[in-house]
Amino acid sequence: MSDSASSSRTAIVIGGGIAGLATSALLAEEGWSVRLLEARSDLGGRAGSWDQDGFRFDTGPSWYLMPEVFDHFFRLLGTSADAELDLVRLDPAYRVYSDPATGRQPLDVRTGRELATELFESVEPGAGARLADYLDSAEDAYDLAVSRFLYDTYETTAGLRDLAILRRIPTLAPLLTRSLASHVDRKFTDPRLRQILEYPAVFLGGSPYGVPSLYHLMSHLDLDDGVLYPRGGFVEVIKAIQRLAAARGVDIVTGAEVVEIVTGAPDRGSRARARATGVRTLDGTLHEADLVVSTADLHHTETSLLPTELQTYPQSWWDTKTPSPGALLLLLGVDGELPQLAHHTLLFADDWRTNFEDIFGDRPRIPDPASLYICRPSATDADVAPTGSENLFVLVPVPADPGSGHGGIDGDGDPRTEAAADRVIEQISQWCGIPDLKDRIVVRRTISPADFATDLHSWRGNSLGLAHTLGQSAMFRPRNTSRRVDALAYAGTSALPGIGLPMCLISAELVVKRLRGDRTPGPLPAPARV
The missing domain is CATH 3.50.50.60 (FAD/NAD(P)-binding domain)
Incomplete structure (x- = not known):
């Protein structure tokens, strides 16, 4: 070429x-x-992007x-x-909610080594020092990825045979053979701290039980590096x-x-x-x-x-591969303010492993309750919603299966999709202390794996691409x-x-x-x- x-x-x-x-x-x-x-x-x-009645929604990243x-x-x-x-630094970077039945309090995750280690230490004595070590390793892995892996076309193996890589094999080997979840769980006990460090696997299209622990490098990005927002x-x-x-x-x-x-x-x-x-x-x-x-x-x-x-x-190649999860998306225009939500908010189900098995396992289903993500850009950007209203983008990782049906506007999507969306709205209402959320929704659109398949020709309706399992990363991609x-x-x-x-x-x-x-x-x- x-x-x-x-x-x-x-x-x-x-x-x-x-x-x-x-x-x-x-x-x-x-x-x-x-x-x-x-x-x-x-x-x-x-x-x-999608506009409706003065609300403007990002429909993806x-x-x-x-x-x-x-x-x-x-x-x-x-x-x-x-x-x-016009880039804005978010503070907090994101907020985390647990199931109220656990009695665990929500956490605001703020960017910066000192603030992040203080948060971990306040939750679990000794976790602050362990996080500092974890982030040192994450930063090293990230720097190595950018300088040696991500920009390599892999036309030759010269980059992999570089002395800088060969010297690190004793460190890299365990990170490639151990899952992210096992890597994190060995170091931290509190479920919230584990989930904060393991959830980035979803950004890689995978499960913390399936992606290699080399991807702990993702925590360098949100805890060390920071989370920005492009205004507009x-x-x-x-x-x-x-x-x-x-x-x-x-x-x-x-x-x-x-x-x-x-x-x-x-x-x-x-x-x-x-x-x-x-x-x-x-x-x-x-x-x-x-x-x-x-x-x-x-x-x-x-x-x-x-x-x-x-x-x-060919198709026979794809038959052996793992897609990223599908996504159930909710675009919600809400009347009134929602201070309970940060710009980025994560809700983490207590039964963490089962949640991912529901998405990636042999008997896939839409998790309930789900671990999900909410973006409230109106917390930072006045132009994405009418004055006094809020813009919510909700992403629920679900199985990559177009059979769940199409989404729609104002509840006119396929019944299975809309019923799942109703459950998600109720979950947000209960977990985040917004009892009247459903009644305040004035704009509603749902997008499902079937829509990804139809609109974007997405394989199996997946939302992100090929998952970053070991066999689908770097030279294997x-x-x-x-x-x-x-x-x-x-x-x-x-x-x-x-x-x-x-x-x-x-x-x-x-x-x-x-x-x-x-x-x-x-x-x-x-x-x-x-």
Whole structure:
């Protein structure tokens, strides 16, 4: 895929989510003539937006973590996160509620080593010092991930054979073979503290009982590094990258669903079976290009847009893989204020293991009561709700199963979905001390795994991508290029390096690294900070 002479070369990017927009902007910066094709009328993909009666809801990501990844991406385009976004630091970073039946009090988690260790020590004597050690290890693992793992295309094993990695094998081996839950449970006793350190597994699309403990690095992000919020919502991140892409001449076309990746004979000497020459959209239009990059759902790309003989990851491959959870989303406009909720609030079920078995086990079901997440952006941002009202985004991890039915507006979704939403509203009401919550809801929309499958072609209706199990992380994750089709690249949540907005930005950068022939494990050099 290496091609340093990109001047006058043409590229088609499939998908207008953050990965597609970021890839388009970076390719245009490299000198490519780029057309982005998005099937829906709006850009953003999972990071979408919805407006109703003066309320504006983000419909996807809501935690701004790994700020240096965002800033690095913007610096590749000659700007910075501070210049493109109005970032606000949250205090508290988030609030945690337990089932009232346990008698455990809610906790406000504040960012910073000193504050975090004080909180842990106040809950469990001795836990403060243990947390300090834990965060030292998390910071070291995070720095190693950014410098050695996340930006590696894994075209060669050179990065893995680096002395800096080999010297750390005695430390890394236990972190790769032990689950996050077992790692945490050996160090802390109080259920709330365990849950604070284990819940980030959900951000990785997995269970703390299934992801390797190397991912304890996530705690460095919220407890050491901090949680930010882009004022205006995460739609502002999408708008910023769209602006940068458009300024570089990217032709962004919405309402253009790609139904086929068109191929021809491969270049002489190629090991691939074909070469991508463009795409065909639902209206029959052929869009020719020298390079095709699909940032659509990888399962959909492979099994629906390519013939079987050209699939690097056929259905038989997916049959052995683990998706992230599905998500039941509730977008609620509420009359009156809700001081009981922080900007970010987490409700943790007492039967922690059973909660995850309900999602990932052999007999999946929607957990009840559920561990769930609430975002109240109106706590920070006056523009997302009418004056005197609140905007709530509720995410309930559920099995990746479109069979639960579709969501809807004002309770008109499928009965199973709406009944689950009713239970969630009642749970929030009871656990957070908001007895009249149901009666104060003036806007209600539900989104279910079936909607993810229909609207985003999401495999099995999952909400995030391939889960970050050991066998689906780093060099074991799908690469950013097809092995059977030349000039076909991939970016997004199921390809390297993984799940989340920062990972999607890195994924876009990996496409550029491939084109440059850059096999170094770290990020691309960026211009000096502006």
